[in-house]
Amino acid sequence: MIATHYTYWIIFALMMIGLYAVMSHGNLVKKLIGLNIFQVAVFMFFISLGRVDGGSPPIITEGIEVYSHPLPHVLILTAIVVGVATTSVGVAIAIRIYEAYGTVEEDNALARDAAEEGTQ
């Protein structure tokens, strides 16, 4: 099971590492890094779905009968664009949080809001 499906095991391990980083870190940039690891693991999962045993890259060439499935690759091209967009929006918001609060630690930012509320 592990020997034949090792790609899936690696991918799921990566996914869990990414999710754990998202949940365990209070630093916004580290959260984004975790999110990226999680997404990339899913992209790799899709790409591994397209693999056909003995298949060559899906470019029509004479003398080749078996090709890998090109559709998952195309889908992931779109998903990578989505991932890049998400990361850039996330980093942009993180920069603005740094400008507004002077910190990228979620707990510190929340504490500063709470402190401000207390002084009013």
Added chain:
Amino acid sequence: MTSQLPALQVVVPLVCAAGCVLLRSAFGAWLLFSVAATASLLTAVALTVQVWDGDVIRYEMGGWPAPAGIELVIDQANVVVLLLLGVIAVIAAAYGRRSIELEVPLRRIRMFYAAMCLLLTGLFGITVTGDAFNLFVFLEISSLSSYALIALGRRRRALLAAFQYLVIGTVGGTFLLIGVGLAFAVTGTLNMADLADRLPAVAGNRAVTGAVVFIFVGLAIKMAVFPLHAWLPGAYSEAPSVVSIVLAAVGTKVAIYAFARFAFTVFGIDVVFTDLPIGEAILVVGSLAMLAGAGVACFQQDFKRLLAWSSIGQVGMIVTGIGLATASGVSAAYLHIINHAVIKGALFAAAGILLIRLGSTSLESMAGLGRRMPLTFGAVVIAGLGLIGVPPTAGFASKWALASALVEDDRWLILIVMLASSLLAMVYVGRIVEVGWFRAPADLDERTAENVDQATAAANPGVVRVREQTSVLMAGPVALLAVASVYFGIDASLPSSLADGAARILTGGGAP
């Protein structure tokens, strides 16, 4: 021309978004957004007329036939959502003219409307598409634009709310992607109709179970179903007023539609509700959401935050109807989707007026509102009665429909939970009425000055300038929605025929 309508529903807002960026004028951007909103509403009406008799329109995007190409599908199950989106978009356009000018810095207004157009593109796209992967892409388009829009809120904590939503929303979107990938791995197709054809043959396969669970958990995050609701209160209460209206009225509803679409027409009632205990799970989380949402709302000190928690409870009510998986349950869910959009639209629009007139949306600042702003307060009370479900408001019509669906299915416990949550709604709406009607207003000038100071201290560029007058463009939408919430209670024929049509398509095993 009419045959291109399904594509135009998505393409018009998309092109207008690009136009907003190119125009370099705040007024021009608003005009383009209004054009996009009006065109979307007209398109939605035209499509509704075409499928009114139960027809299904299938549109091949770019002339590539399904299942290889992407297909747009219009039927009675999604025209309801299209209509709702169109109406709310037009209301947002009218309301935004004044409200955005006061809440968002001038240099950002152009980009604000570009993001609003993209939000519409995404929401319309999710609703019309007949392709599972395409749904993911549109979901991300709508989510990304809503993160940007929430971050434009006037206080700095809007940024934190937007970031939290971005993290949890992206995890949700990626879960959906995993689910779609698993379904694709088993069936080799992404077209929803094709998936529905091929899935029964592989039912029971563990990858299919995984696909169901991943897709539903992913969508549940977007729907803000109770244990996955953490992003919602911050996002709704910190966003600019117009964004709150759109997100609260239709944002979660579109995800609920996608959920129903996957549950009933892609995976099918047999797989989701018979083989897997998804239906029971939905009923449990729905009941918890009704109690928790309404319960927490009772303790909120901010009007917008109170409304956001109330939304969590009302979403619980809607998913409960879907979890029943009966024709009357789904019809009640759709009815409540329509009525809740109207009611919450009115309330968040009223909150926007309060923000501009009082400089704050805290309950404290609403003291004596009944005497100073009787019309706005009246609209809040009418819509609030709708949240409780007092006859003859729209809220009563949909709660009655849900109650009868529950009785029909012998779900007495959930009925009691629903009544308890309505009682809790009476408590939180009662608090608003108590503050607005029975408390003496504090000195207006003093408080206004204080609030402006506080906003300046927040070091945010969007300081709210307090106005003495409410613009007709802002009061009009509130009045319209408040009147609609009563009208749909007295004469529910239009929303119920739409809801019944949708339920027929979904539970009758119609083509996806």
